[in-house]
Every structure is written in structure tokens, then in C-alpha cells.
Amino acid sequence: MATADARQRGALPNPDVATYEAVNRDVLKVLSRPGKGWWVLFGMAAAGVAVFLGSWFYQIYQGIGVSGLNAPVGWGVYITTFVFWVGIAHSGTLISAILFLFRAPWRQAIYRASEAMTVFAVMTAGLFPLIHVGRVWHAYWLIPYPNSRFLWPNFRSPLVWDVFAITTYFTVSAVFFYLGTIPDLAAARDQARGLRKKFYQIISLGWRGTDREWHHFSKAYIYLAALATPLVLSVHSVVSWDFAMAIVPGWHTTIFAPYFVAGAIFSGVALVITLAVPMRKYFGLEDYLTVKHFEAMAKLCLLTSSIVLYAYMTEYFLAWYSGEPPERGSFWNRVFGHYWWANWIMLTCNGLVPLMLWFKRVRRSISALFVISIFINIGMWFERYVIIVTSLSHEYEPWAWGLYRPSYVEMGILLGSFAWFGFWFLLFTRLLPPVAIAEMKEVVPPPMSSRKEAAT
């Protein structure tokens, strides 16, 4: 792949990793050392999953009435969190597929972790429609099949598109993720012993690293990346059409698809930063996740933050310029109405705080980035909350306006979803190589028998 060119441009992002053996040693070391901190976090995640399941079972037992959902606000925290996690998923595919096609030399170190994040984020997001429908035993109604009168679902509905988009996204990103790990699982297999060796033997599918395997593998990888690229752009577009296709003021706009995709990448990259900072420190991967990587991600955040801020401004401007009283009223309500605080959290966290990334010193300070990324995560959750809840609470007819307040059950499920995500992510860091070993080797100078050739 095009790493030789990257080297010529002097874009060596990992100056401290000199040999292939060092990559195996440093990355596989992570798998063999659980440590107390990991167990503490894992225990917290497991407890959070218990809260999550407890809240959900309580809701199943009592009925959807235990949530704060009502008429007119029929979509609340569950759909907000669904959109939030689908958005989080996007950075993984962006880094693994789009930056792969663009040959960005800094993606290698970060892409495995962000791809894992994608898979687990979609796994988390996928639960929310099931939670939201209330009677979860009827969740299979989401699958398109004819009813007892042989009437098929309405394929003109964006909600049906969403089923296709999300299931495709989950399948493709899981396949892409697993395929990429196979050579690294073989590397883990070759160094592991006992039960772990058996485990890696099975899941590495007998990979040997032969020319035949690599040849087809690298081609298949390019085609998968080429398929995943339009997919990642389509998924959040389809999610945005869940809103934009409805005539609710505040939802019915054409900018929703690009606006949502930019927001998704924004929040996703922010979560990659949030997770990469402790991972780097805890697992001693400082030579792999360098300041250069964080700066590149900060630039991505800055770009997408600008797009999102621009979209906010466009929304306000067009609401005013449309001259439509409900549209104007909806946006006035967002800024000064009952949910003004949510709107201002959103604007501060997504628009104002990331402006600090214009300064190189901030972009190169890992602790500053960590803090900013948490602000972005919070802001992006509130963005979806603002879009969904404030728009539904303030539609056309004043007598149909209403308010929504999330219940404790919804809060438990929201917080529990982070634990559920963390649970899988923590398991991932212990079982699968968290940095792509084979791909890292592409940015390490290959071993040459003569010095002269190594320079070319």
C-alpha cells in the first residue's frame, strides 16, 4: 500500500518505532497484562450494565409508561441516544475506510481502536429502537415481512430505510473489523500459550501470511473500504431523514443529511480522542499514539465543528428567512424557550469550545484535547436532544404543545448504555490487539540488508 510514498514525504508519524519486532512486542504486551485499573473499570462497566438491564427489565415489566414519553413528545432520550451512538460509530469507518482510501499516514495506529468503537457503538445504538418500542417481544416487526393479510411494509417510509441502513452498517462494519484483525490474531496466536493460543488459533482462521493470502486480502480490503465509504455517509443521512422527511418544524430541511454526517464524524472523532488518551497512557502506547496523531484528530474535530456550527447558523437564518411562523416559533423556542439550557449547552460545547482548536498549542496538548473531547461528547448528545425534543414539543398548534421530562428509568438506560459500550470496549482491549500490528508495520521502515537500499 502507499506507505513508501508517505515515507518520502517525511510524514513518519511514529519516529520511535523502529522495527517490526517492536510492534509485536508492544502491542501484544497489552493482551498479557490485565492490571488492577482494568479490573476496576471492568467492574464499574459490569455494574453499569446491570443498571442498564435492570432499568430495561423494569420498563418491560411496567410498560413504556415509566418513561417520560408522551403526546406530543413521543421521541425522547431513547431516540436521542440512538442517534448519538450511531453518530459515534461513524468515526471508526471514517478512519478505517475513508482515510485508508486517502492514504492518510496517521490512521494506522488509531484505526483498530476506532473501528472496534464503531462496532460496539452500533451494537449499543441497535438496542435503542428495541427499548423505545416498549413491547420488545414485538421487535421482530421491524424486519420487513408481510403481515397476516400479505401486506408488505411501506418502503417509502424512512423508518424502514433505517432498518436497512443500520443492519447493513452493523454487518459491514463488523465484517470489516474482523477481517482487519485476522493477520494480527495470527500474530497473537504465534506468541500465545495455552488456552489463549487455542482461542487465537480458532479466530485467526489459520492465517499464515502467505503471498496468496496477502494479495487477495489487500485487494479485498480496498474494495471493502470503497464500499464502506459511501455506506458511512449514507447511514447518518438515512438517520437524518427519519426527521427531515417529517413535516415537523425544525426537522423538515434539506441540509439535514450533510449536517448529521458532519456531526456524526465530529462526535465520533471526539470519542476516539476520549478513549485513546487513557489507552495510550495505561497500555504504554506513547510511541504509537503520538502527539502527531492527536493533532490530526484535533484538526478533523475542528473541521467538522465548523461544519456543524455553520449548519446551526443556517438553520437559524433559514427559519427567520422562511417567514413561516411555526418554523420561526420553533427556533425561537429552541433558543429562549423551555429547553433553552439544552440549546446553549449544545452551542457552547459544539461551537464555542472547539474554537480553541485553532491554536496549535491546544491541538498538541493531550490533556487539553481530552477535556475538549468530553465537552464535544456532551454537546453532541444535547444536539440530538435539542433537535428531537424541542421540535416535537413545539409543533404547529399551540394547544398541542407539550413538555417532556426524562424519567429515572430513561436516565438509567442512558447511563447504562455507556457502561454497555465500555464493557465491550474493555473486553476488546484485552482480547484483540488494540493497535493494528500488520498495518503499523507499513509505516515502519522495512528491514533491508544494506543501508543504502533502506534509504530509498
Added chain:
Amino acid sequence: MIMPRRRQGHRGFFALFEHLDSTIGACKALRAAGHKGFRAYAPLPEHHLLEEGLALKHSPVRVFTLAGAMTGAATGFAFTTWTSMDWPLVTGGKPVFSIPAYVVIAFELAILFGALSTVIGLFINAGLPNLRRMVAYHPECSNGSFGVYITAPPAQAEAVKRILSGFDPAELREDPEGFDV
């Protein structure tokens, strides 16, 4: 575990190289001497080795990708069209056959089928999952070294051994009976 097939009377050689250029050199020399069915091992998809050393060019995986994606798109259109024509019901004043809406389904299924058939294409072409016992293999090949395995008929065995040792292998292993790899 399945045992790989042994080639009667042939001898197998496994050469482990520490350097990329010597691996490429050995592959080129083997090809120049008319050998085809040998395997090179690498810890990364090194395109110099694949393209220069082994002259591998196109992979039939792309045909699988294209066929899968086209099947998916066709399925998506056919499925939505058939189901809406099966019981024509006008909803929302939209045409029963609504192309823009169906494009979304067709697109998603094109990606889904395309990706899955790419994986099938990879598995078929690369011979995965490979359940045979790992005989012609060295665990260093997933770490920092490269390898070449070749099964040669007795008449050529000495010449092959000479070629391989000419490139300064870190280890040269000889099987009295070579395997098909």
C-alpha cells in the same frame, strides 16, 4: 486438523529471511529459474514483495465485489417494486412505484451484498479458513521476518537449495518430503 498433502519424493525447503530485499531477491531468482508453486510469507502486505518479487497483479476478488453489489442493487429494486405492486396501495399521495424511495433500499443492499460477497471471494481465493496443520510455517513470519517455502522435485532440489542459501537466510529448513502449500 487436516494434514496438508505430501508430494511423494519431492523435497521441501523453508528459508527464513530477516530482510525484505533478500526475500524479494530469492523470489525473483526462483521465478527466473522457472519455479512457480512456491509461497512467500510476510508479516505485512508488502507490495514490493507481492508485485516485484512475485509479479501478482489482479485479484479475482473484485469480480465478487461487483457481482455482489449488482445483485444487491437488483434485489433491492426488485423486492421493493414487487412488494408494492403486489398490493398497490397509495399512501401519502405518492406513486406506488416510488423510485427515489427505493434507491435507498437498493443502495443499502448493494453495499451489504457487495461486502459479503467480497468476503466470500477473499475466502475462496485466499483459501481461508485454512484448517490444515501448520507445517510449512515459521512463527517469526508474523513477527519481523519473511519466509519462502518451496517444494522441489529431487532433480532440482540442490539447485533450489543453492538459490535460497545464496540470499543469506537466517534459517534454512529442509523437509525430506515436501508439502503442497
